Amino acid sequence: MNKIEKVVRKLINFYGKDEAFPECSYLYGQKSVGKSLCIEKFLKEAKDYLQTVIIYADEIYTKNILFEIIINKFNEHVLCEENSYESYAKIDCMEDFLNELSALSSDKSYLIIIEKAEKMRDMDLNILQIFMKLQEFTGLNISCLFVSHLAFEKFGVEDMLKIYVPDYNKNDITEIFMTKYEDIHERIRVKIEDSNINDNMTQLEAFESMNEEFFKNYLNLFLNVFYKACRDLKELTFLLEKCYSSYYSPVLSGEIKANDVTNLWRHVSKHLKTSLNTIYMRVENDATNEFKNNENAEDGFEIEKKQSSIKSFAQTLELPFYAKYLLIASFLASHNDAKSDKKLFMKNHGKERRRRQQTKLSDKMNVQFGPKSFSIDRLLAIFYAILDEKVGLTCNLLSQISTLVDLNFLTYVSGENNIMEGTARLQSTIGLDFAINIGKLVGFNVKQYLVDFH
């Protein structure tokens, strides 16, 4: 917490009472390290002598809004029914804005705080420039504080005073989470008391054994898994509460003692790992719920099977047999050169000249560069080459192509309206893993037919 206070101190040094403000300054740091918190704390201390307005630059879709918010705030003009929601003054251009600012009392001090300042770069060119030297144009004791997560040079403007908000290390985060301990536990208690299970009492008893040490152990395990992949405090907070229930549930049910850290870890590790793979996605997956309801530890295996998402998606995908082959054919068409088709798909593709084994100059692969487009003719040719059965070219088969397009497995690159002429070009959108899994379902080895793996 010390770090935050240091930043607040610095802000007060710059924007102190009765002092001359700098023309502008820049507050930066990684996302969710408490930049806004610093400002909040600073404003609390400075509210007596400072007129402030906080602008969120991503809300400003036209500059008039920016101007009017600032002028309204500084004139203490609140939009309400009496003034029929009209702002203090109508401001069309920069000069009006500066005139309105100049009209303010010069005895007070003003601060404009601009959050997400990186969006200022997308506004009219002169806005950022003028906001950087409002003092020169208005003669007030006014300043602009830009807040952003970017390095300053991304703005491409003259240097200004900079304040860096340092990021949290592991200890800081542990400390922050420990402050949540009582809150979380109170919630759990209420939940247990509300539940109508008969063994209410035993659960409460078990709950009592979950002390601060217990929570700290959990934090330790939790951060060991998550900290390397994600340092976003917001995201971590969300995950922390989400995963906690599966940590303490065996304690409540009496299976594991609260001080048996090894067993608890064994129990929760699988769950933590699956959650790790859904970071940022906020999917409320079935597996988590199942875990909560069913405390049978054997289910862990089932869950993991469900979780490896690509695999499971490929396996549950209900597509007709031919459509699956079409899907694979489209993948092959997109990721192989047309040149190599002959070599890959024909049984007698002529004598293969014994070339000297070409040493691969690079490890670049076709698969890495994204799909290339192909014509429907080529798709069908590959389809017939990889399919062992003989099947007629019926409209049923062709309609599968449009089904795949509807499902977004294929997209048109060009000639969407000329399908019958054969000039339409398509592209596969699936990834290698997905294609391999589909291949497994129909007993087809996809890798064997890719130039990259030859």
Added chain:
Amino acid sequence: MDFNEAREFLKKRLLKDKTTLYGFEEEKEQIKNLFVRTAKHSESNSAILIGPKKSGKSTLLNSVLFDLVQDNVFVSNTLVIYLNGLIHIDDRLALKSTTVQMNLEKEVEGKTFSSFSENLSFLLSCLKAGKDLQRLIFIIDEIDLFCTHHNQTLLYNLFDVAQSAQTPICVLGITSRLDVIELLEKRVKSRFSHRQIFMLPDSENLQGFANIFRSLLLLPSTKESNIISQKFVNIPQKVYKQYKIPFLRKHFDPKEFSFSKKYINEWNKMIEQLTSKKKVLNVLEILYSTNASLGPLKRFLYEILSTDEAKINENDISKTVEHLYFEDDKVKLINGLSVLEICLLISIKHHSEIYDNDPFNFEIILTRYNKFSFKSSTMQSIDREVVLKAFENLKYQEFIAAIGHESKMQKEYQMHKLLILPDHIERALQKYHNLPTEIDHWSKSCII
């Protein structure tokens, strides 16, 4: 408590004192002469003042005007009009503002003009009809921006009036672009007097720079403060209303503060001692060789003065310079990334080294990263989706950026380029806390 007051005083003077010029006496004299000749002898003139950003162009102009407005005659017969390329983004706005500044809104009301020049000449004729205020000084800040306006109409007309000597008018452009003359259209250029006044900071006078540094920290004696204050008293009230240039508004007045004579002596002695120390001179040399302009020096002083310490000492000064000039924002920000994101940056670094800064996409980087992660003991069991998120976070931080705009492309295949130097990554890794050893090894050589 006295120290705090002295600090406050110095800070205020740094920011609010917009008329004290250090050096550039010759340039000041030149511009003053131009203005005086227009005001006194009704000559027309045009000139452009060119100097790097933050070198004190506005200060120079302010100090000239500050001297001139002491004179009642000047105030009564000359009107100063201020236009700024940042505010007046087209000629229509500029003309509107000119009308307002000339106080001719009433006369113009209801009239329509077929062209810009007609409008301008109407304004000038109105002026002539009036008794006083027959001379005009146009100050055009950021004149390079006016060059982008359609046909450069405003510049053309102003220079035309100045050249044809219809009305006594002086046009002074201010810009930081050295090539501003090249931006003028041929017909505009031929009407310009080609008088360019350069304000280039002296790059071979470290001693002078140190002197400025000292005088910015010294407290003025009571007598000196009185002289400055007296100057403000002399300014006719009319000026405050008339002038668009706000340098006079809430101008720094040293008389707001009062220090005892003893304290002034004490403080100034301390400053003299401080500025003769070797450490401080070293710092000044760094500042001077980076940028000899006054702006950065003032900002630096401001940062030193914004402190809780009860004294200014040389250690703080050298610490501040280190913090300002030797630390890199980007290295700091990279240090705040998670280990996974660091791993991706290392992969990207290896890729750029091997393929000579070729662009890359997510798949390429993922393959390279996976080669490492399969063998590593710390980075296992992270899904592709999570890695993709980490990759996007790098993009959000603008460490990498997409090239081209192939919106139809899937994001995994979108080509990117690296926006930071490999050196930044290496420096950040040296400072990174608790970096697993194997990642550190991997960062140094891509062979696993």
